[in-house]
Amino acid sequence: MKLADVIEVLEGKVISQEADPNLEVTCVSAADLMSDVLAFAEGGSILLTGLCNPQVVRTAEMADIIAIVFVRGKIPPSETVELAAKKGIPLIATKYTMFEMAGRLYEAGLRSCDISCRIT
Amino acid sequence: MPELTRLQELIYELEVREVMTPDPVTVTPDTSMAEFREILREHRISGAPVMEGDTLVGIISIEDLIKTLAEGQMNVTVGERMRRSPITVPEHKTLIQAVVSFQDHGFGRFPVVDHRGKLVGIITQGDIVKGLLKRLEVEYHEEEVRQYRASHVFEDISSDRTCITLHYHVNAQDFDRAGEASSRIKRVLNRLGAPPQIVRRLAIAAYEAEMNIIIHAHTTGEMVAEIMPDRVTLRADDAGPGIADIEQAMQPGFSTASEWVRELGFGAGMGLVNIKRCADEMTLESPPGGGTHLSVVIRIDPPWFSNNHNGSNQQRSSAG
Structure with a gap:
């Protein structure tokens, strides 16, 4: 699924400077604990999170996450937006809860990152 | 030959506007052929679109000038010698379409126009060759940078x-x-x-x-x-x-x-x-x-560069 489709399904709004709509999204991780994200997120995944601080962007950078979606209309502070711009990681805001977002993306055909395959 | 393949691809990828000469030197129908000769010499060009205000009305080239010279009629105007209603090339067409135009019509240059038909540049076969070479050079350079990797560092350091x-x-x-x-x-x-x-x-x-x-x-x-x-x-x-x-x-x-x-x-x-x-x-x-x-x-298995450690020593001693 393309990032453009994800944005459409979530009725999301791109809040970073740019987001390549043609990015291929392979799977989804949803967490507020960054160590959990580092433990199971796969490269090419998107991250759904309620956490808005710059560490979210750092975590995405380390785990090769291609985009971050913030839940419940949260808008991250400018430090986060600036770091994301520097790292070229798109940020997307939506009005939906984590549960609703996960449900919509699952219905659209996306699946969770495979925990069994883990980091390696 | 991979270069040729890439070149062929580029002809379908690059757009006319990327290789054309933008904002070309233009003349008017009133310009005399003597003045036109000076313009060619001064700008080192071989032809120019002829403009009446904002409207493209013709194109004139060095061939027209030579003919006029041969006839010894340098007082005539560009308007009398130009080719009227010239064939144009849209700026967003790919190079292949320009190449086809050159083949079909045998002209040396085409005015390039935007979607409203307004003149934005001029294109010659030389522009196409230069544009292709430049892009190949850029890609070659990028490839070179990409390949400057640890394996080379390790290779260089003995x-x-x-x-x-x-x-x-x-x-x-x-x-x-x-x-x-x-x-x-x-x-x-x-x-x-x-x-x-x-x-x-x-x-x-x-x-x-x-x-x-x-x-x-x-x-x-x-x-x-x-x-x-x-x-x-x-x-x-x-x-x-x-x-x-x-x-x-x-x-x-x-x-x-x-x-x-x-x-x-x-x-x-x-x-x-x-x-x-x-x-x-x-x-x-x-x-x-x-x-x-x-x-x-x-x-890291296999190693980035295996010809190191003892392997490197052995190779050197056997070579020496």
Whole structure:
């Protein structure tokens, strides 16, 4: 699924400077604990999170996450937006809860990152 | 010949506007052929669109000038000698369409127009060749930069054991810069062309280790990455309070982090577990009062560059 489709399904709004709509999204991780994200997120995944601080962007950078979606209309502070711009990681805001977002993306055909395959 | 294939691709990829000469020198129908000759000489061009105000009305070239010279009629105007209603090329067409136009009509140049038919440039066969060569050169250069990788560094340096060592300072409690050292390590490894899975594992281990120093150490810590052809070693050292019970600290979910660290998304008791998962070898030492010392080894198999170590020696001795 393309990032453009994800944005459409979530009725999301791109809040970073740019987001390549043609990015291929392979799977989804949803967490507020960054160590959990580092433990199971796969490269090419998107991250759904309620956490808005710059560490979210750092975590995405380390785990090769291609985009971050913030839940419940949260808008991250400018430090986060600036770091994301520097790292070229798109940020997307939506009005939906984590549960609703996960449900919509699952219905659209996306699946969770495979925990069994883990980091390696 | 791969170059030829790429060249053919480029003819279908590049647009006319990317290779044309923009804002070309123009003349009017009233310009005399004598003046036109001076314009060609001065600008070192071989032809020009003829404009009446904003409207393209013709095109005139050096061939028209030569004919006029031969007839000895240099007082006539461009308007009398130009080709009227010239064939134009739209700026957003790909080069292949321009190439076809040159073949079909045999002209030396075409005015380039935008979607409203307004003149935006001029294109010659020379422009097409130059544009293609320039793009090939740029791509070649980019490829060259991409290939400047660790294997070449290791190849260039003759030693029994080559190692690139990176040192990073990490300040305890400095959450603003948290992750910066790991980010830089990751960038270096990518630049060196390390396999993506190796980069990812090291980046995650480094990030967790960096966060540990920031969260738990009370002073400045240091991270050191040693890059070798067959392994990357990461050391994270701090002089903080240390870990009372390492076995307990290695349990998933065990954490001594404060509430506000948890609010940042860390301190979930998964850091050391994650590091171990990323590592081929991991040692963690925390002698009483002696800070915390973490060492992580990630093996690179096959090595980036195998013709090193003893292999290199053997080759040299046999060659010498």
